Amino acid sequence: MSSTDPGIAAPSYLTAGEPGLAGWLLTHDHKRIGILYAVGITFFFLLGGIAAAMIRINLIEPQGALMSAETYNKAFTFHGVVMVWFFLIPSIPATLGNFLLPLMIGARDVAFPRLNLFSWYLYVGGGLFTIGALLLGGVDTGWTFYTPFSTLFSNSHVVLAVVGVFVVGFSSILTGLNFIVTVHTMRATGMHWFRLPLFVWAMYATSLVMVLATPVLAMTLSLIALERLLGVGIFDPALGGDPLLFQHFFWFYSHPAVYIMVLPAMGVVSELITCGVRRQIFGYRFMAWSMLAIAVIGFMVWGHHMFVAGQSMYAGIVFSILSFVVAVPSAIKVFNWVATLYKGTIDFHAPMLYALGFIGLFMLGGLTGLFLAATALDVNLTDTYFVVAHFHYIMVGGAVMAYLGGIHFWWPKITGRLYPEGPARFAAILMFFGFNLTFFPQYLLGYFGMPRRYHAYPEPFQWLNVLSSAGASILALAYVMPLCYLGWSLVRGRAAGPNPWRATGLEWTVPSPPPKENFALPPVVSEGPYRYRP
């Protein structure tokens, strides 16, 4: 990448612009909006984490150690709703994506800065509805809102919760739209498609999914509200509706939503690995195309959530083969990341540890996904803890590890400060072990037949649940640690300089923290990404 002379030191985005709270709440700067999202996401992560902790404490005893059945059902629903829609979906795209996408392609901002701010307000608005539902007594349907339970039988605040998710969905659509237009129209001179960093490819693929899938969710949730409030028969068989129709609609969004969570993680990890290994990514084009392949094929596999739901045998066969096919591009990515390590010069700083952890956990999550794609095995495993373990390996082991790795990697760029490397490495390693101790026993629980969403369970399942809860306490500690030392570094951290990692990429050519306008002069790009020297 050609470097751009920062020229006369412009004030950073943190100090430029209107002072005070108004300067943040009315900002059009993609970097400040990224920070606003980061604050919201951290808040919701803690809320969802508290719910998770309550769940794990409860499951120490076969009869339930902490909560009544009703409270437990509300706790896992809240955990799911918050973690999926208010943490995982926006996590990497809305924070790192917002902050980095324009910098990485050499742009001043995203294409529609006002719309970008509006998406954040939608996110906050949706969050208020969801917290409102919690404060008024909670929701007990599970994050999947299956009908007719959600429309006819649940006595909880379903409508309030679905309105929250409906609203936050539009934030997701607008972010996706913004990113697509930005990548198409605002790339710097010479930054053609195959010179884009893989993180930008990941954002682009994710945005496609956001824009195409989320409207279906919005429609589905509106139909739930319609049926619940007005008794319009859509999903309820007593009114002539079809409950399976809901599941088709819901998973048509919610399966691609998994890729909204994991594609950005793949983008982050590609940046982290190349810098940690100081080497070109192995198979750049395969990496880029495989992300688009995942985004496209990901739209055709939703029925694998419904093998035992009552769809036909032939539907099962079609969705099974497509689910095996969608695993191929993921396998390519894992192999290419590992191949990138070959003949590199590897530094084991914290972001690299997170990236290595991601590869391991994502691979275990992906391999167990093959078991679930095999219809005959899925019959036994679906709706058990095997599935719970599987998607936590992908979403927590994968997406959250990558998110935190990315936060560490770009922390010096975002804040201008260095975080302390020792505690950061310790936390990353602790997280890896805590995670495995929490979720590996859940594979066994599922294999032995423990269904999910059980507040109480037969005694033989206890020892594995205790192991899992013990792991969760370690994991919780590992999650709190970065909050502490990153917070400390905001005040006490050493100044980072523009490029502490000696990384390639346009974002590292500008000062840390970057000036409000990003680049003093429009950058000109003359080579591909990852031109690392050992």
Added chain:
Amino acid sequence: MISPLPQASSLAPGIDALFNAMLALSAAVALAVFAAMLVFCVRYRRGSAADRSLSPSRSLGIELTWTLVPLALFMGLFGWSIGLWQRLQTPPADATVIYVVAKQWMWKTQHPNGQREIDALHVPLGQPVRLVMTSEDVIHSFYVPAFRVKQDVLPGRYTQLWFTATRPGRFPLFCAEFCGTDHAVMRGDIVVMPSAQYAQWLQQHASQTLATRGGELFRQLGCSGCHGSQSTVHAPDLMGLYGHTVALSDGSRVIADDRYLHDSIMLPSLQIVAGYAPIMPSYQGRIGEEDVLALLAYIKSTTPEPAHEQH
């Protein structure tokens, strides 16, 4: 400690064989990748003297290898799994039919001879059993880990599941689809008995058969008032109807199967028989799914030869 999951149905060994094969394959892949990562991380750590010349950044041959080899393996696994899946989805024709009605939060089962159970199901050893299931309220899921079978149970339609128990004993039954407050305690026991013992058990608890009870209901609920042969009301004759084609007022045709008969009782305005006025009252909320099953059994029993059943 949990004892290893028992293999108590005819399909369990085949399913476990596939599971073990996939486990072995996954373990091999995972170990190979971890080993490569470990070796590379040690060998190419900063400061090591390893040779780093000629490091490739792409290779079409390698990329195609690890695209096509996994694809081929996956297709092999898919083929293996589909064979089992078709067996799981195709009940043998001679299977004994037992009806299951799920409701918040219990399992109600009815044997053809009229024997009824709650949160329990007695089945004969070594004989195929087909469960025809429906729900009174929300979606539930009938899950017997020892048999490796699971099937969601939906309101407003019949789903089915079959197994042949191969081991006598008592095996847990779980509800696997979240169904509200007491989902976690919606459990039961599957009791597998040798055939002779099972026959004895059925005898001991014998009452009137399902079809006989259905016939009584047919009169008590007033169905016979309109559908009976002496009726003056213009209503379709139901005797011998099961399995036959019915012409509807909108010009379409349906086969009078379980689902059609169920809907005609509970949602009569949905499908009107050609040539009849829509005067049938809905029995939704007036009778439960168990009674509907009894009525269906009665209507079926009036069909001379065993009809071809549709689900």
